[in-house]
Amino acid sequence: MSVRDRIEQTLAEALAPERLEIVDESHLHAGHAGARPEGETHFRVRVVSAAFSGMSRIDRHRRVNALLASELAGPIHALAIDARAPEEPGRP
Template sequence: MTVRARIESALTEALHPVSLDVVDESHLHAGHAGARPEGETHFRVHIVAPAFSGMSRVDRHRRVNALLAAELAGPVHALAIDARAPEEPGRPKP
């Protein structure tokens, strides 16, 4: 299973998002610290889930980071997170 698939699976199982987009941005970081030639080191996550309702932005990021602790301790060097509740304006669904 790819790192991207593991991220998608973990977030889907725990948060039941209405929208989830996991983007591998590793190619943008080639040659940077933490980058590997095979990629799958730098990701951007856009997620909209009812589980985030009433949570602060910091708490949402903490929740995502906790769910992806194994990936962040291993293959993932950097993770950008856009986490929103369904009632919030923001990035449109992919």
């Protein structure tokens, strides 16, 4: 299973998101620290879930980071997160 697929499966199971977008941005970081030729090192995640209702932005980021801890300890070098509740303005 690809890193992207593991991210998707983990977040979908834990957060039951209304919207989930995972973008592999590894190609933008070729030659930088943490980049590998095969990619799957730098990701952007946009997720809208009721699980984030009432949570601060920091707490939402902490939740996503905790859910993806094993990937962050291994193949993922960088993770950009946009996590919002459905009622928030400016949803991704």
